[in-house]
Amino acid sequence: MERKATNRVHVLAIPYPSQGHINPMLQFSKRLSSKGLKATFVTTIFISQTMKPQLIGSDIDFDTISDGCDEGGFSEAKSVDNYLVRLQDAGSRTLTELIIKYRNSSHPIDLIIYDAFLPWALDVCQAVWHSRGCFFTQACAVDYIYYYAHHGLLSLPVSSSALPITIPGLPLLELRDMPSFIYVAGSYPSYFEIVLSQFSNADQADFILVNTFYKLEQEVVDSMSKVMTPPLLTIGPTIPSMYLDQRLENNKDYDLNLFKLDSTSTHWLTSKTPRSVVYVSFGSMANLSIDQMEELARGLKQTGFDFLWVIRSSEMAKVPDWFAEEMGDKAMIANWIPQTEVLAHEAVGCFSRIVGGTQRSSLCVWACRWWRCHNGPTKPQMLSWLRMYGRLGFELRSERMGL
16 A cells, blocks of 8 residues: 555545444544544444534544435334345445545545445455455454354354353353354344354455454454454454543543433432442343333342433333332433443442443453343353453343343
């Protein structure tokens, strides 16, 4: 990639358009920009129109492609499968148009970094002859398990005779240690297809980027590196600089939120004593049934602890009628919160949620204890990592209704 000294290398970053994928890649783009590269971050037309992304103190540019749902985003699609088809069809076409637009500008694209959930982006890169890096948002342990499943090295569904499962670089694994897509066979089938398709053409990328840090997952990183054709690089943790090295000015929180932030939770936390609050959240994808929500509410009440419970507005109708009156000031419900600020708050002593790549890194940075439940598209094997590296985690075994 030869450039004139006056020109910066131009990187186009394309995340999968969901909350847990946008922010890690955006944080990585900020790091690239801070090193002198020109970074252009791509969102969908719908996200751009509704969120109007703008970064203070950063020279990252924003541009758009279409996901085929420009008016309503994901909610416009009839199903997950329908959304993925529309995303691939419209995304491939508009990404090609975007690359051509920059090719005819004073800042042509030198490198495209695309989310592993978007394998069709690599096909676009190949068609227009562009260097490409594949960005895995999840932890290396998760990725390697899916690698084994995709290549038939792990037979699915897992039979009892195949236990414990042996994967190089990982401890011996029981079925409950598997990602929930595997642990609960048939759950979230569309998303399970996505996570396996990450490896459909990843070997054709020029390099692999994994959202983890080497010392956390040294053994599995080394093992996965041996089987991947492109070089594998760890680039995490992708959390705001304020909580790491303070090298990036004004980098205090995740900048793009697909849900409206509720700041009342941070005010409520200031009234609580240090390490006294349980923070509960099931993310932007999981959907609990009414019975599961009732069970969880009663379980939280029985702990006797104060707790902050994040529930998306679309899920609020499932909260039991008795909850607000009986809990009073011991509980705070918020629809969406500034997570980094909450995790760093001295009142938070425990975190209960579906833990993915970004949250795992966050918990290690803030040394926040956590427990995890099996329900939803979880990453159970993260429990083992957090127990080994810092004794930060413990597990709630699934009993009634998946809780």
